[in-house]
Amino acid sequence: MDKSSGIANDIGRSGLKRTKHRTVILEILEKSDQPMTAEQIFLKMGQEGIAVSLSTVYRAVESLAQKKLVTALEISGSNKTLFEYNRKIHRHYLVCLGCRKIRAIAHCPLKDYEEDLAAETDYLISGHKLVIYGYCPDCRKNAAMTPKEWS
Amino acid sequence: MDKSSGIANDIGRSGLKRTKHRTVILEILEKSDQPMTAEQIFLKMGQEGIAVSLSTVYRAVESLAQKKLVTALEISGSNKTLFEYNRKIHRHYLVCLGCRKIRAIAHCPLKDYEEDLAAETDYLISGHKLVIYGYCPDCRKNAAMTPKEWS
DNA sequence: ATAGCAAATGCGTTTCATTCGCAATAAAAT
DNA sequence: ATTTTATTGCGAATGAAACGCATTTGCTAT
Incomplete structure:
Protein backbone atom coordinates (compact mmCIF):
# COMPACT_ATOMS: atom_id res chain seq x y z
CA MET A 1 0.00 0.00 0.00
CA ASP A 2 1.20 3.50 -0.81
CA LYS A 3 2.52 5.06 2.32
CA SER A 4 4.23 8.12 0.96
CA SER A 5 1.23 10.12 -0.13
CA GLY A 6 -2.47 10.49 0.35
CA ILE A 7 -4.73 11.30 3.16
CA ALA A 8 -4.01 8.26 5.28
CA ASN A 9 -0.40 9.21 5.32
CA ASP A 10 -1.07 12.82 6.20
CA ILE A 11 -2.63 11.49 9.35
CA GLY A 12 0.38 9.36 10.16
CA ARG A 13 2.76 12.24 9.59
CA SER A 14 0.73 14.43 11.91
CA GLY A 15 1.60 12.22 14.85
CA LEU A 16 -1.89 10.79 15.13
CA LYS A 17 -2.49 7.11 14.72
CA ARG A 18 -3.62 6.27 11.24
CA THR A 19 -6.94 4.61 11.92
CA LYS A 20 -9.62 3.59 9.50
CA HIS A 21 -12.12 6.03 10.93
CA ARG A 22 -9.87 9.02 10.79
CA THR A 23 -8.87 8.19 7.25
CA VAL A 24 -12.47 7.88 6.12
CA ILE A 25 -13.48 11.08 7.88
CA LEU A 26 -10.69 13.03 6.28
CA GLU A 27 -11.55 11.58 2.87
CA ILE A 28 -15.19 12.50 3.26
CA LEU A 29 -14.26 16.05 4.12
CA GLU A 30 -11.77 16.21 1.30
CA LYS A 31 -14.42 15.19 -1.19
CA SER A 32 -17.13 17.47 0.15
CA ASP A 33 -17.60 20.87 -1.40
CA GLN A 34 -19.35 22.03 1.76
CA PRO A 35 -18.09 22.08 5.33
CA MET A 36 -19.87 19.39 7.32
CA THR A 37 -21.10 18.95 10.86
CA ALA A 38 -19.98 16.02 12.97
CA GLU A 39 -23.40 14.52 12.58
CA GLN A 40 -23.37 14.83 8.81
CA ILE A 41 -20.06 13.00 8.73
CA PHE A 42 -21.50 10.38 11.04
CA LEU A 43 -24.52 9.86 8.79
CA LYS A 44 -22.40 9.71 5.67
CA MET A 45 -20.27 7.01 7.22
CA GLY A 46 -23.41 5.09 8.05
CA GLN A 47 -24.50 5.31 4.42
CA GLU A 48 -21.14 3.99 3.37
CA GLY A 49 -21.58 1.06 5.67
CA ILE A 50 -18.93 2.16 8.14
CA ALA A 51 -20.04 1.64 11.70
CA VAL A 52 -18.77 4.39 13.93
CA SER A 53 -19.86 6.07 17.10
CA LEU A 54 -20.82 9.72 17.03
CA SER A 55 -18.40 10.36 19.88
CA THR A 56 -15.63 9.02 17.75
CA VAL A 57 -16.49 11.41 14.96
CA TYR A 58 -16.38 14.28 17.42
CA ARG A 59 -13.07 13.13 18.78
CA ALA A 60 -11.66 12.53 15.33
CA VAL A 61 -12.51 15.94 13.96
CA GLU A 62 -11.20 17.52 17.12
CA SER A 63 -7.84 15.78 16.87
CA LEU A 64 -7.63 16.41 13.13
CA ALA A 65 -8.38 20.05 13.75
CA GLN A 66 -5.67 20.19 16.38
CA LYS A 67 -3.22 18.88 13.83
CA LYS A 68 -4.53 21.39 11.29
CA LEU A 69 -5.68 18.73 8.89
CA VAL A 70 -9.19 20.04 9.16
CA THR A 71 -10.52 23.44 10.05
CA ALA A 72 -13.42 24.09 12.39
CA LEU A 73 -15.79 26.86 11.39
CA GLU A 74 -18.31 28.60 13.59
CA ILE A 75 -20.59 30.32 11.18
CA SER A 76 -23.61 31.65 12.93
CA GLY A 77 -27.04 30.71 11.79
CA SER A 78 -26.59 27.28 13.23
CA ASN A 79 -25.18 26.36 16.57
CA LYS A 80 -23.29 23.46 15.10
CA THR A 81 -19.61 23.50 14.35
CA LEU A 82 -18.70 22.87 10.74
CA PHE A 83 -15.56 21.07 9.69
CA GLU A 84 -13.77 21.25 6.39
CA TYR A 85 -10.70 19.72 4.88
CA ASN A 86 -7.81 22.10 5.29
CA ARG A 87 -6.64 22.95 1.81
CA LYS A 88 -3.94 25.16 3.29
CA ILE A 89 -5.27 28.21 1.56
CA MET B 1 -40.81 60.71 34.61
CA ASP B 2 -39.10 61.53 31.34
CA LYS B 3 -40.79 59.62 28.59
CA SER B 4 -39.35 61.27 25.53
CA SER B 5 -35.79 60.07 25.74
CA GLY B 6 -33.61 57.46 27.29
CA ILE B 7 -33.33 53.76 27.19
CA ALA B 8 -36.66 52.96 28.72
CA ASN B 9 -38.33 54.88 25.99
CA ASP B 10 -36.34 53.22 23.25
CA ILE B 11 -37.89 50.00 24.41
CA GLY B 12 -41.39 51.45 24.31
CA ARG B 13 -40.86 52.82 20.84
CA SER B 14 -39.65 49.45 19.62
CA GLY B 15 -43.06 47.97 20.24
CA LEU B 16 -41.91 45.93 23.21
CA LYS B 17 -43.46 46.49 26.59
CA ARG B 18 -41.34 48.73 28.71
CA THR B 19 -40.64 46.51 31.68
CA LYS B 20 -38.27 47.04 34.55
CA HIS B 21 -36.16 44.08 33.62
CA ARG B 22 -35.74 45.01 30.03
CA THR B 23 -34.86 48.56 31.01
CA VAL B 24 -32.23 47.41 33.46
CA ILE B 25 -30.77 44.91 31.02
CA LEU B 26 -30.46 47.51 28.31
CA GLU B 27 -28.89 49.96 30.76
CA ILE B 28 -26.37 47.41 31.90
CA LEU B 29 -25.38 46.70 28.33
CA GLU B 30 -25.24 50.37 27.52
CA LYS B 31 -22.84 50.97 30.38
CA SER B 32 -20.63 47.99 29.70
CA ASP B 33 -17.55 48.43 27.57
CA GLN B 34 -17.57 44.71 26.86
CA PRO B 35 -20.27 42.57 25.29
CA MET B 36 -21.83 40.37 27.95
CA THR B 37 -23.30 36.89 28.13
CA ALA B 38 -26.83 36.34 29.37
CA GLU B 39 -25.41 34.89 32.53
CA GLN B 40 -23.16 37.87 33.18
CA ILE B 41 -26.17 40.12 32.86
CA PHE B 42 -28.09 37.87 35.21
CA LEU B 43 -25.30 37.97 37.80
CA LYS B 44 -24.95 41.72 37.49
CA MET B 45 -28.63 42.15 38.14
CA GLY B 46 -28.31 39.98 41.20
CA GLN B 47 -25.51 42.20 42.48
CA GLU B 48 -27.72 45.19 41.95
CA GLY B 49 -30.41 43.55 44.00
CA ILE B 50 -32.73 42.95 41.10
CA ALA B 51 -34.33 39.54 41.28
CA VAL B 52 -34.77 38.06 37.84
CA SER B 53 -34.89 34.65 36.32
CA LEU B 54 -32.20 33.60 33.93
CA SER B 55 -34.87 32.58 31.42
CA THR B 56 -36.12 36.12 31.49
CA VAL B 57 -32.68 37.43 30.68
CA TYR B 58 -32.46 35.07 27.74
CA ARG B 59 -35.88 36.11 26.53
CA ALA B 60 -35.15 39.78 27.07
CA VAL B 61 -31.93 39.87 25.12
CA GLU B 62 -33.56 37.85 22.40
CA SER B 63 -36.44 40.26 22.04
CA LEU B 64 -34.16 43.27 22.30
CA ALA B 65 -31.96 41.78 19.62
CA GLN B 66 -34.96 41.24 17.41
CA LYS B 67 -35.79 44.90 17.75
CA LYS B 68 -32.17 45.77 17.02
CA LEU B 69 -31.65 47.44 20.36
CA VAL B 70 -28.93 44.98 21.16
CA THR B 71 -26.66 42.95 18.92
CA ALA B 72 -25.84 39.31 19.43
CA LEU B 73 -22.25 38.31 18.74
CA GLU B 74 -20.97 34.82 18.19
CA ILE B 75 -17.27 35.16 18.63
CA SER B 76 -15.65 31.80 18.82
CA GLY B 77 -13.47 30.90 21.72
CA SER B 78 -16.51 30.53 23.88
CA ASN B 79 -19.73 28.84 23.01
CA LYS B 80 -21.73 31.54 24.68
CA THR B 81 -23.51 34.27 22.81
CA LEU B 82 -22.43 37.78 23.69
CA PHE B 83 -24.79 40.72 23.70
CA GLU B 84 -23.94 44.36 23.33
CA TYR B 85 -25.85 47.59 23.26
CA ASN B 86 -26.46 48.56 19.67
CA ARG B 87 -24.77 51.89 19.17
CA LYS B 88 -25.97 51.87 15.56
CA ILE B 89 -22.48 52.01 14.21
C1' DA C 1 -58.99 55.09 36.92
C1' DT C 2 -60.26 50.60 35.60
C1' DA C 3 -61.54 46.47 33.29
C1' DG C 4 -59.86 43.43 29.78
C1' DC C 5 -56.24 41.48 27.06
C1' DA C 6 -52.00 40.45 25.17
C1' DA C 7 -47.38 40.24 26.40
C1' DA C 8 -43.83 39.19 29.93
C1' DT C 9 -42.16 36.54 33.84
C1' DG C 10 -40.84 32.59 37.06
C1' DC C 11 -39.77 28.16 37.73
C1' DG C 12 -39.07 23.82 36.33
C1' DT C 13 -38.38 20.87 32.57
C1' DT C 14 -36.52 19.74 28.07
C1' DT C 15 -33.65 19.91 24.17
C1' DC C 16 -29.64 19.34 21.70
C1' DA C 17 -24.69 19.73 20.63
C1' DT C 18 -20.77 18.38 22.56
C1' DT C 19 -17.84 16.14 26.15
C1' DC C 20 -16.44 12.59 29.41
C1' DG C 21 -15.56 8.14 32.00
C1' DC C 22 -14.21 3.80 31.55
C1' DA C 23 -13.69 -0.73 29.78
C1' DA C 24 -12.51 -2.96 25.42
C1' DT C 25 -9.63 -2.76 21.19
C1' DA C 26 -6.40 -1.60 17.82
C1' DA C 27 -2.09 0.71 16.36
C1' DA C 28 2.75 1.69 16.99
C1' DA C 29 7.04 0.60 19.62
C1' DT C 30 10.18 -2.72 21.61
C1' DA D 1 5.19 -11.40 19.82
C1' DT D 2 4.47 -8.61 23.59
C1' DT D 3 4.16 -4.31 25.76
C1' DT D 4 2.79 0.40 25.58
C1' DT D 5 -0.25 3.92 24.38
C1' DA D 6 -3.77 5.94 21.71
C1' DT D 7 -8.40 5.19 20.00
C1' DT D 8 -13.05 3.55 20.15
C1' DG D 9 -17.84 2.43 21.81
C1' DC D 10 -21.38 3.15 24.72
C1' DG D 11 -23.89 5.44 27.91
C1' DA D 12 -24.06 9.07 30.94
C1' DA D 13 -23.03 13.93 32.01
C1' DT D 14 -22.70 18.83 30.85
C1' DG D 15 -24.15 23.25 29.81
C1' DA D 16 -26.28 26.90 27.00
C1' DA D 17 -30.48 27.99 25.45
C1' DA D 18 -35.55 27.09 24.61
C1' DC D 19 -40.04 25.90 26.27
C1' DG D 20 -44.70 25.02 28.78
C1' DC D 21 -47.77 26.79 31.65
C1' DA D 22 -49.69 29.19 35.42
C1' DT D 23 -49.25 33.91 37.22
C1' DT D 24 -48.39 38.75 36.90
C1' DT D 25 -47.74 43.06 34.64
C1' DG D 26 -47.97 46.74 31.15
C1' DC D 27 -51.17 48.85 27.72
C1' DT D 28 -55.51 50.49 25.75
C1' DA D 29 -60.04 51.37 25.12
C1' DT D 30 -63.89 52.26 27.87
Whole structure:
Protein backbone atom coordinates (compact mmCIF):
# COMPACT_ATOMS: atom_id res chain seq x y z
CA MET A 1 0.00 0.00 0.00
CA ASP A 2 1.20 3.50 -0.81
CA LYS A 3 2.52 5.06 2.32
CA SER A 4 4.23 8.12 0.96
CA SER A 5 1.23 10.12 -0.13
CA GLY A 6 -2.47 10.49 0.35
CA ILE A 7 -4.73 11.30 3.16
CA ALA A 8 -4.01 8.26 5.28
CA ASN A 9 -0.40 9.21 5.32
CA ASP A 10 -1.07 12.82 6.20
CA ILE A 11 -2.63 11.49 9.35
CA GLY A 12 0.38 9.36 10.16
CA ARG A 13 2.76 12.24 9.59
CA SER A 14 0.73 14.43 11.91
CA GLY A 15 1.60 12.22 14.85
CA LEU A 16 -1.89 10.79 15.13
CA LYS A 17 -2.49 7.11 14.72
CA ARG A 18 -3.62 6.27 11.24
CA THR A 19 -6.94 4.61 11.92
CA LYS A 20 -9.62 3.59 9.50
CA HIS A 21 -12.12 6.03 10.93
CA ARG A 22 -9.87 9.02 10.79
CA THR A 23 -8.87 8.19 7.25
CA VAL A 24 -12.47 7.88 6.12
CA ILE A 25 -13.48 11.08 7.88
CA LEU A 26 -10.69 13.03 6.28
CA GLU A 27 -11.55 11.58 2.87
CA ILE A 28 -15.19 12.50 3.26
CA LEU A 29 -14.26 16.05 4.12
CA GLU A 30 -11.77 16.21 1.30
CA LYS A 31 -14.42 15.19 -1.19
CA SER A 32 -17.13 17.47 0.15
CA ASP A 33 -17.60 20.87 -1.40
CA GLN A 34 -19.35 22.03 1.76
CA PRO A 35 -18.09 22.08 5.33
CA MET A 36 -19.87 19.39 7.32
CA THR A 37 -21.10 18.95 10.86
CA ALA A 38 -19.98 16.02 12.97
CA GLU A 39 -23.40 14.52 12.58
CA GLN A 40 -23.37 14.83 8.81
CA ILE A 41 -20.06 13.00 8.73
CA PHE A 42 -21.50 10.38 11.04
CA LEU A 43 -24.52 9.86 8.79
CA LYS A 44 -22.40 9.71 5.67
CA MET A 45 -20.27 7.01 7.22
CA GLY A 46 -23.41 5.09 8.05
CA GLN A 47 -24.50 5.31 4.42
CA GLU A 48 -21.14 3.99 3.37
CA GLY A 49 -21.58 1.06 5.67
CA ILE A 50 -18.93 2.16 8.14
CA ALA A 51 -20.04 1.64 11.70
CA VAL A 52 -18.77 4.39 13.93
CA SER A 53 -19.86 6.07 17.10
CA LEU A 54 -20.82 9.72 17.03
CA SER A 55 -18.40 10.36 19.88
CA THR A 56 -15.63 9.02 17.75
CA VAL A 57 -16.49 11.41 14.96
CA TYR A 58 -16.38 14.28 17.42
CA ARG A 59 -13.07 13.13 18.78
CA ALA A 60 -11.66 12.53 15.33
CA VAL A 61 -12.51 15.94 13.96
CA GLU A 62 -11.20 17.52 17.12
CA SER A 63 -7.84 15.78 16.87
CA LEU A 64 -7.63 16.41 13.13
CA ALA A 65 -8.38 20.05 13.75
CA GLN A 66 -5.67 20.19 16.38
CA LYS A 67 -3.22 18.88 13.83
CA LYS A 68 -4.53 21.39 11.29
CA LEU A 69 -5.68 18.73 8.89
CA VAL A 70 -9.19 20.04 9.16
CA THR A 71 -10.52 23.44 10.05
CA ALA A 72 -13.42 24.09 12.39
CA LEU A 73 -15.79 26.86 11.39
CA GLU A 74 -18.31 28.60 13.59
CA ILE A 75 -20.59 30.32 11.18
CA SER A 76 -23.61 31.65 12.93
CA GLY A 77 -27.04 30.71 11.79
CA SER A 78 -26.59 27.28 13.23
CA ASN A 79 -25.18 26.36 16.57
CA LYS A 80 -23.29 23.46 15.10
CA THR A 81 -19.61 23.50 14.35
CA LEU A 82 -18.70 22.87 10.74
CA PHE A 83 -15.56 21.07 9.69
CA GLU A 84 -13.77 21.25 6.39
CA TYR A 85 -10.70 19.72 4.88
CA ASN A 86 -7.81 22.10 5.29
CA ARG A 87 -6.64 22.95 1.81
CA LYS A 88 -3.94 25.16 3.29
CA ILE A 89 -5.27 28.21 1.56
CA HIS A 90 -6.32 31.25 3.51
CA ARG A 91 -9.92 31.77 2.56
CA HIS A 92 -13.15 33.38 3.54
CA TYR A 93 -16.74 32.40 3.21
CA LEU A 94 -19.77 33.70 1.45
CA VAL A 95 -22.86 32.28 3.07
CA CYS A 96 -26.16 32.31 1.24
CA LEU A 97 -28.92 33.37 3.59
CA GLY A 98 -31.44 31.64 1.36
CA CYS A 99 -30.12 28.12 0.86
CA ARG A 100 -27.31 28.29 3.44
CA LYS A 101 -24.75 27.06 0.94
CA ILE A 102 -21.25 28.14 1.73
CA ARG A 103 -18.95 29.33 -0.98
CA ALA A 104 -15.27 29.91 -0.43
CA ILE A 105 -13.63 33.16 -1.44
CA ALA A 106 -10.01 32.96 -2.35
CA HIS A 107 -9.16 36.61 -2.38
CA CYS A 108 -8.49 38.20 0.98
CA PRO A 109 -9.02 41.94 1.12
CA LEU A 110 -7.44 42.28 4.54
CA LYS A 111 -3.74 41.68 4.09
CA ASP A 112 -2.76 45.33 4.12
CA TYR A 113 -5.41 46.26 6.58
CA GLU A 114 -3.95 44.07 9.29
CA GLU A 115 -0.71 45.97 9.13
CA ASP A 116 -2.42 49.31 9.42
CA LEU A 117 -4.40 48.02 12.34
CA ALA A 118 -1.35 46.65 14.10
CA ALA A 119 0.35 50.03 13.77
CA GLU A 120 -2.72 51.83 15.02
CA THR A 121 -3.57 49.64 18.00
CA ASP A 122 -0.18 48.21 18.94
CA TYR A 123 -1.74 44.77 18.93
CA LEU A 124 0.12 41.74 17.65
CA ILE A 125 -2.32 40.50 15.02
CA SER A 126 -2.63 36.74 14.69
CA GLY A 127 -5.34 36.44 12.10
CA HIS A 128 -8.89 37.16 11.28
CA LYS A 129 -12.15 35.62 10.38
CA LEU A 130 -14.38 37.11 7.74
CA VAL A 131 -17.76 35.82 6.74
CA ILE A 132 -19.88 37.57 4.17
CA TYR A 133 -23.62 37.07 3.97
CA GLY A 134 -25.92 37.48 1.05
CA TYR A 135 -28.12 35.69 -1.42
CA CYS A 136 -26.77 33.52 -4.19
CA PRO A 137 -27.98 33.98 -7.77
CA ASP A 138 -30.52 31.18 -7.35
CA CYS A 139 -31.90 32.63 -4.15
CA ARG A 140 -31.92 36.28 -5.13
CA LYS A 141 -35.42 36.03 -6.54
CA ASN A 142 -36.58 34.76 -3.18
CA ALA A 143 -34.54 37.23 -1.19
CA ALA A 144 -37.74 38.44 0.38
CA MET A 145 -38.06 35.13 2.15
CA THR A 146 -37.49 34.97 5.87
CA PRO A 147 -34.14 36.65 6.22
CA LYS A 148 -32.36 34.39 8.63
CA GLU A 149 -30.25 36.35 11.04
CA TRP A 150 -26.55 36.43 10.62
CA SER A 151 -24.99 39.07 12.86
CA MET B 1 -40.81 60.71 34.61
CA ASP B 2 -39.10 61.53 31.34
CA LYS B 3 -40.79 59.62 28.59
CA SER B 4 -39.35 61.27 25.53
CA SER B 5 -35.79 60.07 25.74
CA GLY B 6 -33.61 57.46 27.29
CA ILE B 7 -33.33 53.76 27.19
CA ALA B 8 -36.66 52.96 28.72
CA ASN B 9 -38.33 54.88 25.99
CA ASP B 10 -36.34 53.22 23.25
CA ILE B 11 -37.89 50.00 24.41
CA GLY B 12 -41.39 51.45 24.31
CA ARG B 13 -40.86 52.82 20.84
CA SER B 14 -39.65 49.45 19.62
CA GLY B 15 -43.06 47.97 20.24
CA LEU B 16 -41.91 45.93 23.21
CA LYS B 17 -43.46 46.49 26.59
CA ARG B 18 -41.34 48.73 28.71
CA THR B 19 -40.64 46.51 31.68
CA LYS B 20 -38.27 47.04 34.55
CA HIS B 21 -36.16 44.08 33.62
CA ARG B 22 -35.74 45.01 30.03
CA THR B 23 -34.86 48.56 31.01
CA VAL B 24 -32.23 47.41 33.46
CA ILE B 25 -30.77 44.91 31.02
CA LEU B 26 -30.46 47.51 28.31
CA GLU B 27 -28.89 49.96 30.76
CA ILE B 28 -26.37 47.41 31.90
CA LEU B 29 -25.38 46.70 28.33
CA GLU B 30 -25.24 50.37 27.52
CA LYS B 31 -22.84 50.97 30.38
CA SER B 32 -20.63 47.99 29.70
CA ASP B 33 -17.55 48.43 27.57
CA GLN B 34 -17.57 44.71 26.86
CA PRO B 35 -20.27 42.57 25.29
CA MET B 36 -21.83 40.37 27.95
CA THR B 37 -23.30 36.89 28.13
CA ALA B 38 -26.83 36.34 29.37
CA GLU B 39 -25.41 34.89 32.53
CA GLN B 40 -23.16 37.87 33.18
CA ILE B 41 -26.17 40.12 32.86
CA PHE B 42 -28.09 37.87 35.21
CA LEU B 43 -25.30 37.97 37.80
CA LYS B 44 -24.95 41.72 37.49
CA MET B 45 -28.63 42.15 38.14
CA GLY B 46 -28.31 39.98 41.20
CA GLN B 47 -25.51 42.20 42.48
CA GLU B 48 -27.72 45.19 41.95
CA GLY B 49 -30.41 43.55 44.00
CA ILE B 50 -32.73 42.95 41.10
CA ALA B 51 -34.33 39.54 41.28
CA VAL B 52 -34.77 38.06 37.84
CA SER B 53 -34.89 34.65 36.32
CA LEU B 54 -32.20 33.60 33.93
CA SER B 55 -34.87 32.58 31.42
CA THR B 56 -36.12 36.12 31.49
CA VAL B 57 -32.68 37.43 30.68
CA TYR B 58 -32.46 35.07 27.74
CA ARG B 59 -35.88 36.11 26.53
CA ALA B 60 -35.15 39.78 27.07
CA VAL B 61 -31.93 39.87 25.12
CA GLU B 62 -33.56 37.85 22.40
CA SER B 63 -36.44 40.26 22.04
CA LEU B 64 -34.16 43.27 22.30
CA ALA B 65 -31.96 41.78 19.62
CA GLN B 66 -34.96 41.24 17.41
CA LYS B 67 -35.79 44.90 17.75
CA LYS B 68 -32.17 45.77 17.02
CA LEU B 69 -31.65 47.44 20.36
CA VAL B 70 -28.93 44.98 21.16
CA THR B 71 -26.66 42.95 18.92
CA ALA B 72 -25.84 39.31 19.43
CA LEU B 73 -22.25 38.31 18.74
CA GLU B 74 -20.97 34.82 18.19
CA ILE B 75 -17.27 35.16 18.63
CA SER B 76 -15.65 31.80 18.82
CA GLY B 77 -13.47 30.90 21.72
CA SER B 78 -16.51 30.53 23.88
CA ASN B 79 -19.73 28.84 23.01
CA LYS B 80 -21.73 31.54 24.68
CA THR B 81 -23.51 34.27 22.81
CA LEU B 82 -22.43 37.78 23.69
CA PHE B 83 -24.79 40.72 23.70
CA GLU B 84 -23.94 44.36 23.33
CA TYR B 85 -25.85 47.59 23.26
CA ASN B 86 -26.46 48.56 19.67
CA ARG B 87 -24.77 51.89 19.17
CA LYS B 88 -25.97 51.87 15.56
CA ILE B 89 -22.48 52.01 14.21
CA HIS B 90 -21.18 49.37 11.89
CA ARG B 91 -18.17 47.97 13.65
CA HIS B 92 -15.81 45.08 13.91
CA TYR B 93 -14.01 43.43 16.73
CA LEU B 94 -10.47 42.89 17.77
CA VAL B 95 -10.29 40.02 20.21
CA CYS B 96 -7.28 39.59 22.44
CA LEU B 97 -6.30 35.93 22.52
CA GLY B 98 -4.56 36.54 25.83
CA CYS B 99 -7.08 38.25 28.05
CA ARG B 100 -10.09 37.78 25.79
CA LYS B 101 -10.97 41.45 25.92
CA ILE B 102 -12.91 42.67 22.96
CA ARG B 103 -12.16 45.98 21.39
CA ALA B 104 -14.35 47.58 18.80
CA ILE B 105 -12.93 48.82 15.54
CA ALA B 106 -14.75 51.67 13.92
CA HIS B 107 -13.13 51.61 10.52
CA CYS B 108 -14.48 49.04 8.11
CA PRO B 109 -12.08 48.07 5.36
CA LEU B 110 -14.72 46.18 3.40
CA LYS B 111 -17.07 48.75 1.96
CA ASP B 112 -15.57 48.72 -1.51
CA TYR B 113 -14.78 45.08 -1.39
CA GLU B 114 -18.40 44.07 -1.08
CA GLU B 115 -19.20 45.76 -4.34
CA ASP B 116 -16.39 44.01 -6.14
CA LEU B 117 -17.53 40.74 -4.71
CA ALA B 118 -21.13 41.29 -5.71
CA ALA B 119 -20.04 41.99 -9.27
CA GLU B 120 -17.81 38.96 -9.33
CA THR B 121 -20.19 36.44 -7.83
CA ASP B 122 -23.58 37.83 -8.76
CA TYR B 123 -24.62 37.50 -5.13
CA LEU B 124 -26.78 40.06 -3.42
CA ILE B 125 -24.58 40.97 -0.47
CA SER B 126 -26.37 41.65 2.80
CA GLY B 127 -23.50 42.22 5.13
CA HIS B 128 -20.47 40.71 6.69
CA LYS B 129 -18.88 39.78 9.92
CA LEU B 130 -15.23 40.41 10.60
CA VAL B 131 -13.37 39.46 13.71
CA ILE B 132 -9.67 40.04 14.07
CA TYR B 133 -7.59 38.12 16.56
CA GLY B 134 -4.35 39.07 18.19
CA TYR B 135 -2.69 40.05 21.42
CA CYS B 136 -3.25 43.39 23.07
CA PRO B 137 -0.29 45.49 24.24
CA ASP B 138 -0.59 44.11 27.76
CA CYS B 139 -0.68 40.53 26.60
CA ARG B 140 1.97 40.72 23.90
CA LYS B 141 4.72 39.88 26.32
CA ASN B 142 2.89 36.70 27.20
CA ALA B 143 1.95 35.91 23.64
CA ALA B 144 3.71 32.59 24.01
CA MET B 145 1.01 31.49 26.39
CA THR B 146 -1.43 28.86 25.27
CA PRO B 147 -2.73 30.32 22.06
CA LYS B 148 -6.44 29.74 22.37
CA GLU B 149 -7.91 28.73 19.08
CA TRP B 150 -9.84 31.19 17.05
CA SER B 151 -10.55 29.86 13.58
C1' DA C 1 -58.99 55.09 36.92
C1' DT C 2 -60.26 50.60 35.60
C1' DA C 3 -61.54 46.47 33.29
C1' DG C 4 -59.86 43.43 29.78
C1' DC C 5 -56.24 41.48 27.06
C1' DA C 6 -52.00 40.45 25.17
C1' DA C 7 -47.38 40.24 26.40
C1' DA C 8 -43.83 39.19 29.93
C1' DT C 9 -42.16 36.54 33.84
C1' DG C 10 -40.84 32.59 37.06
C1' DC C 11 -39.77 28.16 37.73
C1' DG C 12 -39.07 23.82 36.33
C1' DT C 13 -38.38 20.87 32.57
C1' DT C 14 -36.52 19.74 28.07
C1' DT C 15 -33.65 19.91 24.17
C1' DC C 16 -29.64 19.34 21.70
C1' DA C 17 -24.69 19.73 20.63
C1' DT C 18 -20.77 18.38 22.56
C1' DT C 19 -17.84 16.14 26.15
C1' DC C 20 -16.44 12.59 29.41
C1' DG C 21 -15.56 8.14 32.00
C1' DC C 22 -14.21 3.80 31.55
C1' DA C 23 -13.69 -0.73 29.78
C1' DA C 24 -12.51 -2.96 25.42
C1' DT C 25 -9.63 -2.76 21.19
C1' DA C 26 -6.40 -1.60 17.82
C1' DA C 27 -2.09 0.71 16.36
C1' DA C 28 2.75 1.69 16.99
C1' DA C 29 7.04 0.60 19.62
C1' DT C 30 10.18 -2.72 21.61
C1' DA D 1 5.19 -11.40 19.82
C1' DT D 2 4.47 -8.61 23.59
C1' DT D 3 4.16 -4.31 25.76
C1' DT D 4 2.79 0.40 25.58
C1' DT D 5 -0.25 3.92 24.38
C1' DA D 6 -3.77 5.94 21.71
C1' DT D 7 -8.40 5.19 20.00
C1' DT D 8 -13.05 3.55 20.15
C1' DG D 9 -17.84 2.43 21.81
C1' DC D 10 -21.38 3.15 24.72
C1' DG D 11 -23.89 5.44 27.91
C1' DA D 12 -24.06 9.07 30.94
C1' DA D 13 -23.03 13.93 32.01
C1' DT D 14 -22.70 18.83 30.85
C1' DG D 15 -24.15 23.25 29.81
C1' DA D 16 -26.28 26.90 27.00
C1' DA D 17 -30.48 27.99 25.45
C1' DA D 18 -35.55 27.09 24.61
C1' DC D 19 -40.04 25.90 26.27
C1' DG D 20 -44.70 25.02 28.78
C1' DC D 21 -47.77 26.79 31.65
C1' DA D 22 -49.69 29.19 35.42
C1' DT D 23 -49.25 33.91 37.22
C1' DT D 24 -48.39 38.75 36.90
C1' DT D 25 -47.74 43.06 34.64
C1' DG D 26 -47.97 46.74 31.15
C1' DC D 27 -51.17 48.85 27.72
C1' DT D 28 -55.51 50.49 25.75
C1' DA D 29 -60.04 51.37 25.12
C1' DT D 30 -63.89 52.26 27.87
